[in-house]
Amino acid sequence: MGYQIDLKKMNAILADLSKTYTIYAPKRFVGDGTFAHIDTIRYGEISDLAEIEFAEKSNYSFKEVLLPISETLFYFTENEMKEADARAKGAIVFLRSCDLHALKRLDTIYLENGAVDSYYKRLRDNTKFILMGCTQSFENCFCVSMGSNQTDDYDAYLKVDGETVLLNSRWEALDDALAGATAKDVVPDFVTENDTVVELPEAVPQALFDAPFWEDYGNRCIACGRCNFVCPTCTCFTMQDLFYTDNGKAGERRRVWASCHVDGYTDMAGGHAFRNDKGQRMRFKVMHKVNDYKRRFGTHMCIGCGRCDDVCPEYISFSNCINKLSALVKEDN
Amino acid sequence: MLDLNTKKIKKNAYRVTKVRGETASRIRVPGGLLTADLLPLIQHIAETYGNGKLHLTTRQGFEIPGIKYEDMDAVNTLLQPIIDKLEINQEIPGKGYTAAGTRNVSACIGSNVCPFATYNTTAFAKRMEKEIFPNDLHFKVAFTGCANDCIKTRMHDFGIIGMTEPQYDKDRCVNCQACVKACKKKSVDALSVENFRIVRNTEKCVGCGECVINCPTRAWTRSPETYYRLVIMGRTGKRNPRLAEDFLVWANADAIVQIVTNTYKFVENYIDRTAPGGKEHIGYIIDRTGFEEYKKWALEGVKLDQRTIVKSPVYWGGIHYD
Numbered sequence: 001m002g003y004q005i006d007l008k009k010m011n012a013i014l015a016d017l018s019k020t021y022t023i024y025a026p027k028r029f030v031g032d033g034t035f036a037h038i039d040t041i042r043y044g045e046i047s048d049l050a051e052i053e054f055a056e057k058s059n060y061s062f063k064e065v066l067l068p069i070s071e072t073l074f075y076f077t078e079n080e081m082k083e084a085d086a087r088a089k090g091a092i093v094f095l096r097s098c099d100l101h102a103l104k105r106l107d108t109i110y111l112e113n114g115a116v117d118s119y120y121k122r123l124r125d126n127t128k129f130i131l132m133g134c135t136q137s138f139e140n141c142f143c144v145s146m147g148s149n150q151t152d153d154y155d156a157y158l159k160v161d162g163e164t165v166l167l168n169s170r171w172e173a174l175d176d177a178l179a180g181a182t183a184k185d186v187v188p189d190f191v192t193e194n195d196t197v198v199e200l201p202e203a204v205p206q207a208l209f210d211a212p213f214w215e216d217y218g219n220r221c222i223a224c225g226r227c228n229f230v231c232p233t234c235t236c237f238t239m240q241d242l243f244y245t246d247n248g249k250a251g252e253r254r255r256v257w258a259s260c261h262v263d264g265y266t267d268m269a270g271g272h273a274f275r276n277d278k279g280q281r282m283r284f285k286v287m288h289k290v291n292d293y294k295r296r297f298g299t300h301m302c303i304g305c306g307r308c309d310d311v312c313p314e315y316i317s318f319s320n321c322i323n324k325l326s327a328l329v330k331e332d333n
Numbered sequence: 334m335l336d337l338n339t340k341k342i343k344k345n346a347y348r349v350t351k352v353r354g355e356t357a358s359r360i361r362v363p364g365g366l367l368t369a370d371l372l373p374l375i376q377h378i379a380e381t382y383g384n385g386k387l388h389l390t391t392r393q394g395f396e397i398p399g400i401k402y403e404d405m406d407a408v409n410t411l412l413q414p415i416i417d418k419l420e421i422n423q424e425i426p427g428k429g430y431t432a433a434g435t436r437n438v439s440a441c442i443g444s445n446v447c448p449f450a451t452y453n454t455t456a457f458a459k460r461m462e463k464e465i466f467p468n469d470l471h472f473k474v475a476f477t478g479c480a481n482d483c484i485k486t487r488m489h490d491f492g493i494i495g496m497t498e499p500q501y502d503k504d505r506c507v508n509c510q511a512c513v514k515a516c517k518k519k520s521v522d523a524l525s526v527e528n529f530r531i532v533r534n535t536e537k538c539v540g541c542g543e544c545v546i547n548c549p550t551r552a553w554t555r556s557p558e559t560y561y562r563l564v565i566m567g568r569t570g571k572r573n574p575r576l577a578e579d580f581l582v583w584a585n586a587d588a589i590v591q592i593v594t595n596t597y598k599f600v601e602n603y604i605d606r607t608a609p610g611g612k613e614h615i616g617y618i619i620d621r622t623g624f625e626e627y628k629k630w631a632l633e634g635v636k637l638d639q640r641t642i643v644k645s646p647v648y649w650g651g652i653h654y655d
Contacts, residue, residue, distance in 0.1 A: 034546055
């Protein structure tokens with residue numbers, strides 16, 4: 001159902017919803033960037049629509065709402081353990097079409113890939129998703145190539161137009177709250193073309209895994225992991241079991257984000273690591289995003305947000321890598 | 334027949350050169366940053382009144398050699414748009430640069446361009462220029478964006494080295510240890526890991542921001558306030574060249590400006606009036622009065638940030654040839 005409502009009234013509705021939901025959206029964190037006087041756009045709590053950064057792409061994705069960067073799973077003493085409490089409130093997340101497609105990837109990994117991950121599920125079940133439109137493609141976006149530029153899989157669509165808010169709601173509680181608003185047909189803004197166009201490879205033959213092509217990345221990549229951490233579809237984590245230092249017999253288990261580019265990712269007992277070469281790490285990531293995941297789950301993992309290209313301090317372009325790989329695959333055939 | 338007052342010439346930023354009849358015009362560029370449209374104006378002066386050559390000075394200025402003394406007025410007229418654009422504190426418009434005592438306030442490229450810089454060095458240099466120019470006293474002030482000290486502030490009377498106080502959000506940390514490695518290899522090894530989280534040794538940390546620069550998740554960010562290390566009384570020269578030593582650490586900008594202006598009063602009071610040309614390096618004056626006396630003058634009325642560490646007494650080393 002589509003609505004038009006005054007901005008102040010919509011903010012009042014949000015204030016009301018925030019009694020039961022924490023509202024997360026891309027926000028500008030002033031001076032929070034890598035370098036002096038550089039801002040970061042990333043997810044944080046908001047209480048007013050004015051706090052949302054609609055005009056720029058967020059540097060980090062929404063995934064930290066559902067997959068906290070560092071999450072305590074349970075506490076333990078000598079003979080007992082207790083699961084960490086779930087978030088008291090539900091969550092409302094503002095995000096763009098590409099990220100809604102990324103949500104499907106997270107769901108696939110955490111809910112449909114063997115045992116259900118209860119820590120993910122308990123956050124996910126309690127979360128509503130509000131779509132932010134895209135009136136223009138940002139730098140490095142290639143959502144159209146990945147088919148993630150459009151979606152109708154949202155709880156609501158919201159657009160701020162001056163002092164007016166346009167909404168499309170599929171969420172009963174929000175419909176109820178909007179009962180007094182003017183009915184209006186609202187069609188979400190979606191982009192239909194990007195400057196960056198990516199040609200996806202057909203199945204990549206095993207022979208290309210050791211192609212010299214990857215060596216270039218081995219020389220360029222510094223293994224910082226930024227591409228993984230900003231990626232809305234990277235889902236790897238590692239475990240930290242720690243003992244409280246004043247006691248030593250009690251502690252907690254945390255899970256924290258992991259990155260297949262960062263040293264230590266393939267470390268095994270005994271000290272062996274099987275992907276020390278950074279070019280091979282790039283190969284592993286690229287294969288997962290645009291080859292292996294599809295073979296297993298039917299869609300590509302990458303959703304084309306281009307954040308990896310935005311953030312790489314060494315100017316490695318993931319999208320260009322896919323294009324070069326596709327050319328190699330064609331040559332190989 | 335030339336009949337010149339060389340003292341006035343020097344105060345007008347012209348050099349009495351070794352070449353009889355020829356002077357050199359010095360164009361100060363505070364903070365070392367200028368718009369490229371000024372270059373043709375400088376070129377025009379050099380080609381019209383100089384010998385067509387330019388010297389890039391160590392203090393981020395241009396020196397135009399080969400100018401006839403009688404052309405100084407004409408050159409001053411041509412300097413005016415440059416002086417206006419650079420927002421130089423000028424005594425009499427149209428009469429060129431004033432003062433050759435206090436030297437150009439220089440700055441590294443700073444946060445306009447450099448990834449390591451913690452602040453806009455040019456902006457702070459220009460703020461200092463407004464406070465201390467024109468002045469006959471021999472002061473050298475330089476600004477550098479981080480502890481790398483590319484402008485070599487430690488060879489100045491006042492060196493201002495940018496610092497940021499790293500802020501750690503433990504819940505954003507993935508223990509990748511990029512910060513630990515960077516701090517160990519590029520800085521002072523102030524970070525360690527305890528229970529998968531980073532511990533910063535605040536005694537060792539120099540505020541360079543390598544942890545912030547290398548953090549992939551924004552667990553490390555910069556403090557909203559920029560802090561500065563104020564190093565004082567470095568110098569080159571014949572008697573006792575030495576590096577500047579720390580006076581304040583984690584200082585605020587206002588305190589630094591006030592300490593520099595306070596020092597002018599100190600020098601006015603204690604300078605050796607018989608010194609050649611009426612100029613004496615501040616450091617030698619402090620050597621004579623003792624550090625405690627200088628400190629009293631320098632910190633007069635200064636409001637220090639609660640984080641600021643005052644190093645006292647300050648001892649200098651260097652090589653003694655005297």
